Amino acid sequence: MAKLTHHHNHRHAPWKKWAVVATCAGLFGAALIADFFWASSSATSAYLSLASNWARQRTGIIVLPTVPSQADEKKVEEAKPKEDRERERFLSATFADIPAPEWKWEEMPAAPVPRLDGAAIQIENLLYVFAGYGTLDWVHSHVDVYNFTNNTWGGRFDMPKEMAHSHLGMATDGRYIYIVSGQYGPQCRGPVAHTFILDTKTKKWSKMPPLPAPRYAPATQLWRGRLHVMGGSKENRHTPGVEHWSLAVKDGKPLEKEWRTEIPIPRGGPHRACVVVDDRLFVIGGQEGDFMAKPGSPIFKCSRRNEVVYGDVYMLDKEMKWKVLPPMPKPNSHIEFSWVIVNNSIIITGGTTEKHPVTKRMILxxxxxxxxxxxxxxxxxxxxxxxxxxxxxxxxDGWLYFTSGQRDRGPDNPQPRKVVGDMWRTKLSL
Incomplete structure (x- = not known):
């Protein structure tokens, strides 16, 4: 039996050798394939990295990393130590921040009242700050004045009782301030069509013809002797308007009884900067949609709606045709009065961008x-x-100032929280 067993094993020995060889070859081949794919992946990653860098250099577009899915984020978070999870619990919400130089800011005297969605016009060394929410249930109906020469607030005076309290359109010729439309009252009441003129020398108010239709936060600017009003939201506060009207004005007086229809703006919506420089009119940023009043609410309680924030930039020149310019580095809204002109540049401070893709919260x-x-x-x-x-x-005098608005919840949480009246400044040299 032993001999039979010996002959049986001897007869199958070559098969075993080939099996071992085949197995080794298979493992070696698998290793080569894995190595190939690893090398290909590395090369591809390197190529994409180079391509991304090239794109940034050539176009100035900032390429943001792909946002991971909610499931992937959860797996990553669960793998972290507990103390790291607690410390970084809001960091994913800051995905939209763009790296930028740290500036040294100096805190100045705060405004007499906190305000959100207020309006402002600077005439020489005086900053006239109008209206705005104090809280969602309380709106201001006066003007505060900041003196940049001595850095003090003073000279408060009241607005007309019929004038809107927030989301105003506003422009100046250097003495007279032209105010159009806006939202009357707190919460999410609708806009009005009223228009006014303020003589900043005498503090006297007068009226202009009402807009053809009420508008909420329209882009407004003086250009070529006419007051232009564009976009904004319609009466329900949410539907974007693309209408564009103008009215001839001079020395604080309307020269016409009716507004003239102009070329519509390519994209409607509120909360945009509108600037005139060198005989060119620019409309920057904004959004489509906004909060609406809850149906049947006696106080017009605000109800959230879908909003689309964009960074589009449009320009009108002597040809009176809208031209599309390079967009902002990221979508930006709520910047109506957040801009200044310095050394042939438009400077814009703060705003809101696209909502967080997972939490759907507003991002400042x-x-x-x-x-x-x-x-x-x-x-x-x-x-x-x-x-x-x-x-x-x-x-x-070389200082960039900003005041008021609604600030974030902290360095690690870009969601809006407190309405403030703080005033800050920093030296700006371009």
Missing amino acids: VGEVFQFKLDSMEWSVIGKLPYRIKTTIAGFW
Whole structure:
């Protein structure tokens, strides 16, 4: 039996050798294939990295990393130590922040009242700050004045009783301030069509013809002797308007009884900056949609609606045709009075950007943007002390100022929280 067993094993020995060889070859081949795919992946990653860098250099577009899915984020978070999870619990919500230089800010005397969605006009060394929410249930109906020469607030005076309290359109010729439309009352009441003129020398108010239709936060500016009003939201506060009207004005008086229809703006919506420089009119950023009043609510309680924030930039020149310019570095809204003009550049402070893709929460902006009017290029030039929307900006004697608005919940949470009246300034040299 032993001999039989010996002959049986001897007869199958070559088969075993080939099996071992085949197994080794298979393992070796698998290793080569894995190595090939690893090398290909590395090469591809390197190529994509180079391509991304090239794209940034060539176009100025900032390429943000892909946002992981909620399931992936959860797995990553669960793998972290507990103390790290607690410390970083809000960090994923800051995905939209763009790296920028840290600036040294100096805190100045705060405004007499906190305000959100207020309006402002700077005339020489004086900043006239109008209306705005104090809280969601309380709106201001007066004007505060800040003196950049001695850095003090004073000279408060009341607005007309019929004038809107927030989301105003506003422009100036250097003495007279022209005010159009806006929201009358707190919460989410609708807009009105009323228009007014303020003589800043005498503090006297007068009226202009009402707008053809009420508008909420329209882009407004004086250009070529006419007051232009564009976009904004319609009566329900949510539906974007693309209508564009103008009215001839001079020395604080309307020269016409009716508004003239102009070329519609390519994209409607509220909360945009509107600037005139060198006989060119610019409309920057904004959004489509906004909060609406809850149906049947006796106090017009605000009800959330879908909003689309964008960074589109449009320009009108002597040809009276809208031209599309390079967009902002990221979508930005709530910047109506957040801009100043410095050394042939438009400077914009703060705002709001796209909602967080997972939490769907509003994300505030903490960057300072520069748009060079000679090259039509955008850049991010600095950081604010915190993220904040509806800032009111001014520039005087080399200092960039901003005040008021709604700030974030802290360095690690860019969601809006407290309405403030703080005033800050920093030296700005371009």
